[in-house]
Every structure is written in C-alpha cells, then in structure tokens.
Amino acid sequence: MHNFNTCFYLCSKVMTPYRNNGNLTPVQRRYNYIQSAERMPVERSNEHWKEKWRRLYRLHVLRHDYALDHIMATLMLHNFVELGGREPVSTSL
Numbered sequence: 001m002h003n004f005n006t007c008f009y010l011c012s013k014v015m016t017p018y019r020n021n022g023n024l025t026p027v028q029r030r031y032n033y034i035q036s037a038e039r040m041p042v043e044r045s046n047e048h049w050k051e052k053w054r055r056l057y058r059l060h061v062l063r064h065d066y067a068l069d070h071i072m073a074t075l076m077l078h079n080f081v082e083l084g085g086r087e088p089v090s091t092s093l
Contacts (some may be wrong), residue, residue: 049078 015030018024024032050056053074061067
C-alpha cells in the first residue's frame with residue numbers, strides 16, 4: 001500500500017486523504033494530517049531531484065526503456081550524491 005495522494009492516479013493501491021466537507025471525525029483529521037506530513041518530504045525530495053536533473057524535462061529518446069534507464073540512473077546518482085558517497089544504511093535485520 002502506498003502513501004500518496006490522488007496525483008499518483010496510475011497506482012492501483014493508493015491511500016488517499018479523506019475529502020474534507022467540514023464533517024470529518026477526529027480520527028479522519030488525524031489521518032489526513034499524518035498522511036500529509038509523510039508525503040511532504042517525498043515531494044521535497046522529488047523537487048530537489050528534478051531541479052538537479054533539469055534535462056529530464058526534455059528527455060529525447062527513441063525508446064521508452066531508454067527513458068526509464070536514464071531516469072533510474074539519475075535517481076541512483078542523486079541518492080549517491082545526497083548520501084555523500086556513503087553506502088545506504090540497511091534497516092533490515
């Protein structure tokens with residue numbers, strides 16, 4: 001299950017916020033708050049990545065798989081630079 005909003009409409013299992021028509025329960029308001037707080041760092045990271053790799057806005061490739069390879073490579077380089085060249089910390093036991 002992914003914690004995104006409705007802008008990710010291509011995902012089949014998306015946890016969306018409750019629509020606020022003025023009658024949300026305290027539990028629903030808390031869920032919306034937590035969902036928004038979890039989404040903001042992801043959106044900031046995506047914006048930072050897109051600023052660094054502006055070339056992706058006009059990516060001219062002939063094959064779809066080349067575009068995906070290019071995007072994945074920039075994501076991996078972005079994460080490598082953000083970590084300062086260190087290996088990511090594993091959270092698995």
